[in-house]
Amino acid sequence: MRLVILGCGGFIGSHLLDRLLVDDRFEIDGWDPDVRKIEAHLNNPRLRLRRSTIRAPGALEDIEAAIARADVVLNLAAICNPADYNKRPLAVINANLFDLHPIIELCSAHRRWLISFSTSEVYGRTIASYLPANKYDDPALYELREDDTPLIMGPIRNQRWTYACAKQMTERLIYAHHAEHEMPFTIIRPLNFFGPKMDYIPGRDGEGVPRVLACFMTALMDGKPLQLVDGGQARRTIISIHEAIDAIMLMLERPEKAQNNIFNIGNRNNEVTMAELADAMRRTYAVITGSPRYNDHPIVHVSALDFYGTGYEDCDRRMPDTSKAERLLGWRPKRPLSEVLLETMTYYHQHYARDERTHGLQP
Ligand code: NAD
Ligand code: UGA
Numbered sequence: 431m432r433l434v435i436l437g438c439g440g441f442i443g444s445h446l447l448d449r450l451l452v453d454d455r456f457e458i459d460g461w462d463p464d465v466r467k468i469e470a471h472l473n474n475p476r477l478r479l480r481r482s483t484i485r486a487p488g489a490l491e492d493i494e495a496a497i498a499r500a501d502v503v504l505n506l507a508a509i510c511n512p513a514d515y516n517k518r519p520l521a522v523i524n525a526n527l528f529d530l531h532p533i534i535e536l537c538s539a540h541r542r543w544l545i546s547f548s549t550s551e552v553y554g555r556t557i558a559s560y561l562p563a564n565k566y567d568d569p570a571l572y573e574l575r576e577d578d579t580p581l582i583m584g585p586i587r588n589q590r591w592t593y594a595c596a597k598q599m600t601e602r603l604i605y606a607h608h609a610e611h612e613m614p615f616t617i618i619r620p621l622n623f624f625g626p627k628m629d630y631i632p633g634r635d636g637e638g639v640p641r642v643l644a645c646f647m648t649a650l651m652d653g654k655p656l657q658l659v660d661g662g663q664a665r666r667t668i669i670s671i672h673e674a675i676d677a678i679m680l681m682l683e684r685p686e687k688a689q690n691n692i693f694n695i696g697n698r699n700n701e702v703t704m705a706e707l708a709d710a711m712r713r714t715y716a717v718i719t720g721s722p723r724y725n726d727h728p729i730v731h732v733s734a735l736d737f738y739g740t741g742y743e744d745c746d747r748r749m750p751d752t753s754k755a756e757r758l759l760g761w762r763p764k765r766p767l768s769e770v771l772l773e774t775m776t777y778y779h780q781h782y783a784r785d786e787r788t789h790g791l792q793p
Contacts (some may be wrong), residue, residue: 431682432457432492432502436484436533437507441628442547442620445671446504447471450677459496461489461507465629466635468717473759485529490536503535504545509593513639516589516741526596531603538607543614543689545681548601550574550621550696550748551594554583559746575751576692577617587743614689616681621696623749624770625671626777634782636756639738644665646708647778650715655728659737662705665747669697670731670770673763674708678757680759687758693752696699697763700770701749705729712772718779 431674433450437443439462449470450456451474460479462468471477482489485505491718497503499648509518509525539542560566565571573579581598607613623733626712629644630636631651639645677695681688702710708729734742755761 431455431501432500434457434496434503434647436462436493436503436505438462438479439466439468440506441467441625442623442674443506444468444627445625445675446506446678447477449675451476455727458461458660459500459644461493465694468499477739479626484533484604490532493533494536494540495529497542497667498597500542502543502545503533503537504547504678505528505530505546508547508596509636510549511641512590512742513738515591516739519589522592523596526593527599527637530600534600534603534613536605537615538611538613539612541613541679543616544604545616545618545688546600547605548619548692548769550694550750551745552581552598552601552618553579553748554581554594554621555560555589555745557582559730569749572747573749573751574692574694576754584743588743590738590743597663608690608736611654614685616688616690617692618678618681619692619750620669620674621694621748622666622668623674623695624668624774626774626781628671631782633779642704643711645775646711647775650712650727651779651782652704652723655706655730655737656712657730657732657737658705658708658734660734660744661731662708663703665701665703665749666745667696667698667748668700668702668707668767668770669695669749669763670765670773673697673765676763677755678760678761680761684759691758692753694752695755696752697765698748698750698752699763700767702767710767710771714768714775715779717772718776 435458438460444467447468451471458477461484463481463483464468515522553574556572558566604615608615624643629640631648646656674695712724712727717723717773
């Protein structure tokens with residue numbers, strides 16, 4: 431099976447390559463300017479990697495040639511860090527919509543199976559969140575079903591929604607090419623994959639505000655308080671990256687089931703508020719370091735305005751219905767949050783331990 435993978439050097443791409451490249455059935459044409467997470471694979475003869483963006487001069491011709499000989503095209507290339515959505519809205523819209531437009535057209539012209547990574551953020555906020563009283567007692571008002579749930583986003587001035595809206599339009603373009611030109615497709619809506627190599631650590635190997643796991647991890651390693659945005663009551667379901675990759679592998683093995691479907695990929699049993707996540711992470715870090723003082727690591731409250739700047743608005747809750755993936759792919763995630771955190775945080779602790787000594791924080 432020949433695969434084209436765009437954005438193969440990121441968090442999900444690196445874990446996907448780990449899995450695909452141990453299996454000699456797969457040959458990969460990959461694109462990503464950032465190869466730090468996939469260095470172990472750079473000399474693999476079954477990976478033909480271009481260290482470039484899909485926008486670089488000449489890249490599209492090269493991508494078209496690869497698509498023409500491919501069985502599947504997977505798109506992972508994106509800007510997908512919430513701190514960027516309201517601060518770099520044009521870059522976010524371009525990366526998640528306009529840059530992908532030519533790729534979708536090429537897949538359509540060559541009738542290639544496009545597996546596109548969308549996001550659970552396309553659902554926006556739940557119906558329940560707009561009702562005057564808390565209506566979370568009725569799952570119909572908050573559960574996210576791929577083919578039924580409306581996609582609800584806030585006003586234009588809240589630029590948080592640039593990412594979700596660009597992803598939604600990309601989904602609609604893909605669906606339209608399927609409807610009008612019979613392009614086979616699969617849309618994956620991930621819900622908060624956690625695992626090793628997820629994000630950079632500010633001040634070590636990147637700058638800015640990463641996703642919540644790396645924010646809390648940085649605070650623990652730097653001896654700074656964990657910051658809870660707007661009370662920490664937003665809820666997320668957390669899934670192990672390895673079980674998410676299982677789902678993708680099952681899709682590749684069962685094209686007749688996977689094609690022309692949208693799938694939520696998440697673990698509905700691992701739901702936490704961000705306040706609960708902060709507490710779980712400090713307790714896990716106490717176990718990893720052997721230092722009980724992390725059990726009481728400080729947690730402070732911060733407003734979204736102070737943390738993200740103007741135009742941020744949060745997704746209140748993301749509870750996926752994953753029965754479609756279970757029925758069609760035979761996939762059901764099982765790893766509890768405690769196991770996911772232990773593996774992920776141990777990786778970060780080991781990977782950045784030298785830096786931690788520099789900060790004088792070893793227990
Ligand atoms: P990531 O940021 O770790 O990886 C994205 C990769 O794309 C990066 O390596 C980046 O260098 C590359 N890239 C960006 N622009 C590019 C371009 N123009 N050309 C080539 N490469 C480019 O993100 P991730 O967590 O691996 O997410 C992958 C996909 O899954 C994205 O589409 C994202 O929106 C989606 N997603 C991820 C999650 C999650 O929990 N990780 C959740 C929802 C959606
Ligand atoms: C993320 C990103 O948009 C994408 O990577 C992805 O598409 C999407 O999840 C998804 O899984 O579909 P989000 O979960 O909001 O979105 O991003 P995080 O940065 O991980 O934030 C999660 C929650 O933690 C938010 O409520 C945020 O306000 C909060 N947070 C973040 C804190 O309380 N403290 C922090 O230090 C950082």
